[in-house]
Amino acid sequence: xxxxxxxxxxxxxxxxxxxxxxxxxxxxxxxxxxxxxxxxxxxxxxxxxxxxxxxxxxxxxxxxxxxxxxxxxxxxxxxxxxxxxxxxxxxxxxxxxxxxxxxxxxxxxxxxxxxxxxxxxxxxxxxxxxxxxxxxxxxxxxxxxxxxxxxxxxxxxxxxxxxxxxxxxxxxxxxxxxxxxxxxxxxxxxxxxxxxxxxxxxxxxxxxxxxxxxxxxxxxxxxxxxxxxxxxxxxxxxxxxxxxxxxxxxxxxxxxxxxxxxxxxxxxxxxxxxxxxx
Numbered sequence: 001x002x003x004x005x006x007x008x009x010x011x012x013x014x015x016x017x018x019x020x021x022x023x024x025x026x027x028x029x030x031x032x033x034x035x036x037x038x039x040x041x042x043x044x045x046x047x048x049x050x051x052x053x054x055x056x057x058x059x060x061x062x063x064x065x066x067x068x069x070x071x072x073x074x075x076x077x078x079x080x081x082x083x084x085x086x087x088x089x090x091x092x093x094x095x096x097x098x099x100x101x102x103x104x105x106x107x108x109x110x111x112x113x114x115x116x117x118x119x120x121x122x123x124x125x126x127x128x129x130x131x132x133x134x135x136x137x138x139x140x141x142x143x144x145x146x147x148x149x150x151x152x153x154x155x156x157x158x159x160x161x162x163x164x165x166x167x168x169x170x171x172x173x174x175x176x177x178x179x180x181x182x183x184x185x186x187x188x189x190x191x192x193x194x195x196x197x198x199x200x201x202x203x204x205x206x207x208x209x210x211x212x213x214x215x216x217x218x219x220x221x222x223x224x225x226x227x228x229x230x231x232x233x234x235x236x237x238x239x240x241x242x243x244x245x246x247x248x249x250x251x252x253x254x255x256x257x258x259x260x261x262x263x264x265x266x267x268x269x270x271x272x273x274x275x276x277x278x
Contacts, residue, residue: 056159056278057152063161067162070166074166074169093268096264100260104191107255108191109188111252130212134212134244137237138157138160138164138219139157141157141160142157145157156226159274160219160222164215166270167215167270168214172211175209178207178208179206180208180258182207182252182253184253194207209262210245210262212253213261213262213266214262217238217263217264217266218266218270220237220238220241221266222274224238225270225271245262
């Protein structure tokens with residue numbers, strides 16, 4: 001069952017490539033600027049792409065510089081707030097996170113009751129398997145893209161890796177500051193006071209936000225956005241990301257607020273920084 005879940009992502013990536021090939025009614029004008037740095041690629045655009053300038057593209061050569069560019073803008077985000085920008089979405093996410101933090105002890109108390117159904121669910125989505133599932137999608141896209149000589153597919157995989165890295169850096173910084181204990185590490189009666197109590201390491205064991213949710217939604221946002229013309233793709237990738245997030249709660253690895261904050265982090269970093277046209 002666990003191996004099946006990992007294979008699912010590779011199969012999904014191959015299906016994306018197949019859909020792209022079927023959609024390619026006719027090749028448009030060649031544009032070498034969007035090609036990965038490989039002479040084996042043929043220049044072509046398919047109808048699953050947006051017009052030039054509306055969709056970001058990435059190559060092995062541009063990813064390092066793009067990553068540094070992303071990090072600069074992510075850490076300068078408070079200056080945008082100081083200038084009066086993006087207050088509404090920021091406050092909305094903050095309010096929802098605070099509300100969930102207050103609800104966390106009550107939710108986790110109920111979830112700790114033994115349940116055979118939850119045990120089976122958690123067995124499928126254990127930490128190593130979920131990490132493999134998140135990595136499998138961009139890896140499958142990369143492999144399928146090179147096999148099919150599809151630069152758009154390879155670019156999607158590179159953007160997913162960039163999004164994963166960008167959001168992971170912010171996630172680790174937040175973990176180092178918050179030092180929140182995991183639900184599994186505290187007794188039921190002590191679920192109200194969990195911040196700034198984690199172990200000696202500022203990263204290991206810190207629960208807020210969920211790194212798995214951050215990674216899952218950052219990768220899902222890239223694939224869902226770039227293959228949005230295939231209606232099943234957003235449902236599939238966001239559905240799997242949601243299942244991964246839920247599994248982190250039901251296994252007592254994270255509180256609901258950890259997962260929500262991680263999902264919001266992965267999604268917003270990807271949609272409003274990584275995929276922003278350059």
